[in-house]
Amino acid sequence: MTKTIAITGGKGGTGKTLIATNLAINLANNGYKTLFIDCDVENPNSNILLGKSLTTPDVEKESIAIYKPSFLQESCTKCGICRSACYRHAILQFPDHFPSVLEHMCSGCKTCQKVCPNGAIITDSRIIGSQYFLKQAYSNLDLLVGELNPSEAISVKIVEALFHYSEKLSEKANYDFIIIDTAPGAHCDVEKSISDADLVIAVTEPTPFGEHDLNRILDLLDVVGQKADIILNRSNLTHYQEPLRSLAKTRNCNIIGEIPVDSVVIEDYAKGLPFVLDTRNFPAKSAFNLIYSKILEGITMEL
Ligand code: SF4
Ligand code: SF4
Structure with a gap:
């Protein structure tokens, strides 16, 4: 053991x-x-x-990479649900605009993708480090x-x-x-x-x-x-x-x-x-x- x-x-x-x-x-x-x-x-x-x-x-x-949300503008209704759900305030969205992610604030928790009612968020990733x-x-x-x-x-x-x-x-x-x-x-x-x-x-x-x-x-x-x-x-x-x-x-x-x-x-x-x-x-x-x-x-x- x-x-x-x-x-x-x-x-x-x-x-x-x-x-x-x-x-x-x-x-x-x-x-x-x-x-x-x-x-x-x-x-x-x-x-x-x-x-x-x-x-x-x-x-x-x-x-080593973590999850990053990627927004599909053709599916997004600009409803703002993802922005409200992000506990790290990592989604930036001005009124009547599409959301975008502030990468360095995003923890990769995927909550935004889960709550989006229109399937307008897909999976992407970004490298944050390495292992040796x-x-x-x-x-x-x-x-x-x-x-x-x-x-x-x-x-x-x-x-x-x-x-x-x-x-x-x-x-x-x-x-x-x-x-x-x-x-x-x-x-x-x-x-x-x-x-x-x-x-x-x-x-x-x-x-x-x-x-x-x-x-x-x-x-x-x-x-x-x-x-x-x-x-x-x-x-x-x-x-x-x-x-x-x-x-x-x-x-x-x-x-x-x-x-x-x-x-x-x-x-x-x-x-x-x-x-x-x-x-x-x-x-x-x-x-x-x-x-x-x-x-x-x-x-x-x-x-
Ligand atoms: S929850 Fe989905 S549809 Fe609503 S603003 Fe975010 S990405 Fe767009
Ligand atoms: S993955 Fe989590 S932390 Fe990153 S933008 Fe989505 S809800 Fe916010």
């Missing part, structure tokens, strides 16, 4: 992707067939941390990355497309683990990324911003009926650990580990080398390995 772990965090820059990529590499190195899905579609960069390019011939790229699939990014590790085109707003559609594609991959590949790197924040594409995970891990840092944003992601988890384990990254960056520990206690969450600031991690990060592949011993790797054991033990016992 595939186990899905979502790595999230209310705030950008906490080390969420760093932890997600190293977790995926460790699982793959230990013989678990793993799929890594980069759902941070507005700024995907997991491939850089994994030291992989998305422009090499072995990467399969596919465009790299089989065997590392031994036992496949990589799936989503990318939203600049200026597009419907990031959740890219995340939905990634999950749809991953279901097809899973049928063939029998993954032991799927690791999801979510976007930062607490919006709908993060909600989609964490909703069905077997385990959610929130990465934070010991700052007031970390505390604030952790609170927000825990609120989102409450909304979707999920709980999170917490990793305190760069744990010795400040002396602001206690408020985070207290928050975790209040929200009934476990801090499963604290990873200290470590110059070796920064050095590896700059080289695009996952730090778990660095053969040296250093404090951050020891802390990470402890967390890895807890995750593996926890998720194996739970399922």
Whole structure:
């Protein structure tokens, strides 16, 4: 049975992707067939941390398109029903004129087509982003990355497309683990990324911003009926650990580990080398390995 772990965090820059990529590499190195899905579609960069390019011939790229209404003027009576029904106010229609769509505001929900009494709306599509699939990014590790085109707003559609594609991959590949790197924040594409995970891990840092944003992601988890384990990254960056520990206690969450600031991690990060592949011993790797054991033990016992 595939186990899905979502790595999230209310705030950008906490080390969420760093932890997600190293977790995926460790699982793959230990013989678990793993799929890594980069759902941070507005700024995907997991491939850089994994030291992989998305422009090499072995990467399969596919465009992701969503529904777009197309209006047939010969059938349209200019009744305005479609404009009134559009919850995103994406249909522009002046009195006695034909409607037109404001593409960047359209979510592709198809409501307009369903309510048109004259069959004057037909299906069209527009490309809003891409997905990249790299089989065997590392031994036992496949990589799936989503990318939203600049200026597009419907990031959740890219995340939905990634999950749809991953279901097809899973049928063939029998993954032991799927690791999801979510976007930062607490919006709908993060909600989609964490909703069905077997385990959610929130990465934070010991700052007031970390505390604030952790609170927000825990609120989102409450909304979707999920709980999170917490990793305190760069744990010795400040002396602001206690408020985070207290928050975790209040929200009934476990801090499963604290990873200290470590110059070796920064050095590896700059080289695009996952730090778990660095053969040296250093404090951050020891802390990470402890967390890895807890995750593996926890998720194996739970399922
Ligand atoms: S609902 Fe149909 S007929 Fe009415 S304005 Fe829209 S497209 Fe035209
Ligand atoms: S598909 Fe949905 S969002 Fe787009 S124009 Fe039609 S009703 Fe509005």
